[in-house]
Amino acid sequence: MDKKNIRVFFEKKDRAIYISHLDLLRTMQRALKRSGLPVWYSEGFNPRIYLNFPLALSLGTEGVREPMDMAIVEDVSFEEITEGLNSACPEGIRIVSAAYPVHPNKDIGFAEYETLFSGNTEALKAAVSGYISRESIKVMKHSKKKGMIEVDIKPHVNILSVSECENGIKVTLRLPAGNELNLNCAVFTESFLEYCNSCEVVAELCCAKRTNILCADGTSFE
Amino acid sequence: MENLREKIEKLLLKVKSPSRYIGGELNSVVKDKSKVDVRFAFCFPDAYDVGMSHIGMKILYSLKNARENWWCERVFAPWTDFEELMRENHIPLYGLESLDPIKDFDFIGFTVQYELCYTNILNMLDLAGLNVLAAERNENDPVVIAGGPCVCNPEPLCDFIDLFVIGEGEEVNIELMELYEEMKKSGEYTKKAFLLRAAGIKGIYVPSLYNVSYLEDGRIEKVVPVCDGVPEKVTKRIIKDLDKVFYPESFVVPFSEIVHDRAVVEVLRGCIRGCRFCQAGFIYRPFREKSTGTIVNEAKALCESTGYEELSLASLSTSDHSDIEEMLTEMTGYTEGERVNLALPSMRIDRFNKNLMEQLSKVRKSGLTFAPEAGTQRLRDVINKNIDEEEIMSACRTAFEGGYAGVKLYFMMGLPTETDEDIMGIADLAKRIADLYFNMKNRPRGQKLSISISCATFVPKPFTPFQFEPQISIDEINRRQKLLLDSTKGKRYINVSYHNFRISILEAALAKGDRRLGAVIKRAWERGCKFDGWDEMYRYDQWVNAFADTETDIDFYSHRAMEYDEVAPWDHLDYMIDKSFFVRENKKAKEGKVTKSCREACSGCGVNKASGRECFG
Numbered sequence: 001m002d003k004k005n006i007r008v009f010f011e012k013k014d015r016a017i018y019i020s021h022l023d024l025l026r027t028m029q030r031a032l033k034r035s036g037l038p039v040w041y042s043e044g045f046n047p048r049i050y051l052n053f054p055l056a057l058s059l060g061t062e063g064v065r066e067p068m069d070m071a072i073v074e075d076v077s078f079e080e081i082t083e084g085l086n087s088a089c090p091e092g093i094r095i096v097s098a099a100y101p102v103h104p105n106k107d108i109g110f111a112e113y114e115t116l117f118s119g120n121t122e123a124l125k126a127a128v129s130g131y132i133s134r135e136s137i138k139v140m141k142h143s144k145k146k147g148m149i150e151v152d153i154k155p156h157v158n159i160l161s162v163s164e165c166e167n168g169i170k171v172t173l174r175l176p177a178g179n180e181l182n183l184n185c186a187v188f189t190e191s192f193l194e195y196c197n198s199c200e201v202v203a204e205l206c207c208a209k210r211t212n213i214l215c216a217d218g219t220s221f222e
Numbered sequence: 223m224e225n226l227r228e229k230i231e232k233l234l235l236k237v238k239s240p241s242r243y244i245g246g247e248l249n250s251v252v253k254d255k256s257k258v259d260v261r262f263a264f265c266f267p268d269a270y271d272v273g274m275s276h277i278g279m280k281i282l283y284s285l286k287n288a289r290e291n292w293w294c295e296r297v298f299a300p301w302t303d304f305e306e307l308m309r310e311n312h313i314p315l316y317g318l319e320s321l322d323p324i325k326d327f328d329f330i331g332f333t334v335q336y337e338l339c340y341t342n343i344l345n346m347l348d349l350a351g352l353n354v355l356a357a358e359r360n361e362n363d364p365v366v367i368a369g370g371p372c373v374c375n376p377e378p379l380c381d382f383i384d385l386f387v388i389g390e391g392e393e394v395n396i397e398l399m400e401l402y403e404e405m406k407k408s409g410e411y412t413k414k415a416f417l418l419r420a421a422g423i424k425g426i427y428v429p430s431l432y433n434v435s436y437l438e439d440g441r442i443e444k445v446v447p448v449c450d451g452v453p454e455k456v457t458k459r460i461i462k463d464l465d466k467v468f469y470p471e472s473f474v475v476p477f478s479e480i481v482h483d484r485a486v487v488e489v490l491r492g493c494i495r496g497c498r499f500c501q502a503g504f505i506y507r508p509f510r511e512k513s514t515g516t517i518v519n520e521a522k523a524l525c526e527s528t529g530y531e532e533l534s535l536a537s538l539s540t541s542d543h544s545d546i547e548e549m550l551t552e553m554t555g556y557t558e559g560e561r562v563n564l565a566l567p568s569m570r571i572d573r574f575n576k577n578l579m580e581q582l583s584k585v586r587k588s589g590l591t592f593a594p595e596a597g598t599q600r601l602r603d604v605i606n607k608n609i610d611e612e613e614i615m616s617a618c619r620t621a622f623e624g625g626y627a628g629v630k631l632y633f634m635m636g637l638p639t640e641t642d643e644d645i646m647g648i649a650d651l652a653k654r655i656a657d658l659y660f661n662m663k664n665r666p667r668g669q670k671l672s673i674s675i676s677c678a679t680f681v682p683k684p685f686t687p688f689q690f691e692p693q694i695s696i697d698e699i700n701r702r703q704k705l706l707l708d709s710t711k712g713k714r715y716i717n718v719s720y721h722n723f724r725i726s727i728l729e730a731a732l733a734k735g736d737r738r739l740g741a742v743i744k745r746a747w748e749r750g751c752k753f754d755g756w757d758e759m760y761r762y763d764q765w766v767n768a769f770a771d772t773e774t775d776i777d778f779y780s781h782r783a784m785e786y787d788e789v790a791p792w793d794h795l796d797y798m799i800d801k802s803f804f805v806r807e808n809k810k811a812k813e814g815k816v817t818k819s820c821r822e823a824c825s826g827c828g829v830n831k832a833s834g835r836e837c838f839g
């Protein structure tokens with residue numbers, strides 16, 4: 001059988017959120033090795049289990065449905081892949097599903113996040129309104145060519161909902177993702193906390209979670 | 223109250239490589255603490271990346287956790303960024319499995335692999351919320367123990383440690399913990415009573431039960447037990463049958479990259495060689511091997527449980543295994559099929575051949591490293607390296623023919639009897655290797671020749687024929703390093719690197735030190751010294767101040783020759799090698815006479831008598 005590309009979706013939570021992107025690659029390679037699945041190895045001088053993550057997840061952010069691409073060289077069912085990998089994954093990482101990839105990586109356009117902030121609910125809600133209704137939202141960003149530069153992220157921050165939750169508020173939002181323009185969720189959370197600080201609202205980030213990855217046309221990345 | 227885990231998690235995103243501080247790695251052992259009777263905090267006094275690479279910790283971790291009612295956890299020294307946050311937020315040092323403070327454990331055990339981690343031991347005790355001084359700790363505080371190669375001279379650590387485990391740990395650790403469990407259950411336990419009874423276990427050294435007296439000139443007069451029931455000499459423990467000793471079927475697999483990130487099987491213990499500078503070559507005697515079958519089975523189990531893509535066959539000299547060819551054939555039969563890279567870290571030049579090299583480069587080609595240790599044959603004979611130039615050349619030729627265009631060579635500087643000729647000999651040897659390369663018709667094409675010379679400073683160590691030797695002075699080391707650099711000038715294919723010699727001087731003093739160095743170590747730690755083995759962290763000036771503050775002369779320890787009949791700080795510990803053998807070997811070194819390997823002829827070190835087993839046959 002020729003190699004077949006497979007895309008699995010996994011969740012990354014609890015202590016696994018502290019696994020960096022580079023370490024995740026090694027962690028998954030080892031899990032695949034332990035699983036005994038008939039995976040495809042890259043060719044060349046140092047053959048390695050082929051793995052690719054279409055969109056990196058930053059350290060400290062939970063993932064609900066993170067894609068990982070791999071390839072197999074023998075016929076195995078999607079269930080066998082899911083179960084095989086789950087039996088070998090460390091705590092906090094669980095495979096949700098496996099399928100043939102539908103979209104190429106370049107189709108990725110957005111990602112959706114859920115963030116929880118603790119503090120006074122009313123004050124926090126007002127802060128979100130204040131934060132987003134400004135003319136511009138300036139943040140400092142590291143640029144490869146120019147060093148630290150100031151950019152306006154307001155056109156890119158799309159707040160979907162603000163709701164009350166235990167000890168604070170839940171904010172869901174959509175940010176651009178992919179090769180063209182990628183905005184890390186931490187850029188939003190940090191600038192929001194900074195804003196809270198400037199208007200003397202006590203706030204603390206409790207959790208940041210990527211809930212889905214979308215194509216540029218708004219459909220789910222599959 | 224906020225639990226410790228929440229407090230820790232709040233800080234993790236502020237530090238480098240946070241997965242080191244939160245546990246949850248594959249194969250880590252988590253137990254229900256309500257069903258556990260004895261809790262052991264296994265501490266490696268260095269960063270996670272270093273400690274997690276250590277094979278002894280993996281063995282003892284699995285061994286202790288095999289008991290249902292014992293729980294052994296891993297603890298490492300937090301890097302300075304996290305330490306600062308821990309102190310600010312009042313987070314005490316905790317075990318990675320339970321995330322509970324180790325102050326509440328029954329045992330805190332340190333493995334002491336090198337002298338430069340001593341200040342980290344103090345720092346970890348302090349971070350745990352304990353007094354660093356054993357005499358100042360309370361009845362209810364954990365029993366603080368230490369083992370590992372450095373405790374062959376544990377004297378500089380006596381102020382801080384309740385008891386030392388001398389020799390190999392697999393059996394004696396169990397006996398010690400059983401005694402503890404029994405005394406706790408019967409209600410007989412007091413720390414004092416426990417230490418006294420522990421001193422009766424073979425291989426346990428309780429320093430507070432010995433008195434040291436000194437001569438007027440500062441040397442030791444004698445070391446005597448303070449009461450009956452305490453042995454005059456503590457003899458190290460060994461495992462008689464290595465083939466049957468416990469070996470873990472799984473390792474904890476870290477998320478972040480560590481120094482030795484691979485599966486490791488220990489193939490043999492001890493060494494047949496007797497290089498006169500090498501402490502490991504003597505303190506781990508007698509030579510014992512695992513059988514090929516055992517090694518292959520252990521390797522398979524480990525690779526399967528960890529998913530590692532690299533396997534290392536570790537020992538002091540893996541190519542000295544009597545069945546090495548067959549073992550490699552069987553091993554590569556497995557590793558090739560599994561696409562696992564096989565690493566043989568300790569290869570002797572004279573055992574390196576085409577067959578070995580081909581086995582090694584079957585899956586992935588890693589670099590080749592040889593250790594001639596000295597630049598001239600005369601000096602190689604003095605240190606009993608038992609390698610001649612033809613063997614070095616032949617190994618390099620094989621490597622070049624096999625497609626390698628680079629070799630790394632390890633040397634030592636400041637060896638006893640060394641002259642300028644020996645230093646320049648290092649450069650000459652590198653040049654002759656280069657000549658060999660350039661004159662070869664079938665040398666690898668399209669690659670540039672690279673000869674890396676890595677030069678350490680000689681450190682005299684206890685339980686070696688060179689234990690009597692002084693280290694050369696800083697000025698002299700400096701001069702010889704310059705000499706080597708000058709002699710390799712203009713040769714772009716030669717690359718010379720050094721160890722920081724200011725670190726080597728401290729290493730010598732701590733290695734050969736006595737109990738009076740405890741005050742110096744404590745002072746250095748108070749002055750902020752930690753991670754002394756890390757170049758960027760080492761504070762030589764603070765160590766100099768610590769010696770001055772305590773009115774201790776570092777030269778007395780590192781630069782003074784010891785008499786053969788002088789009482790050494792470690793003479794009350796018996797590593798099964800006769801002191802008269804070390805004296806004999808020291809004299810032979812001065813005469814430039816070599817001693818054959820144990821397999822060729824018994825050199826009469828005494829280990830066969832002491833251990834009650836023949837080394838061969």
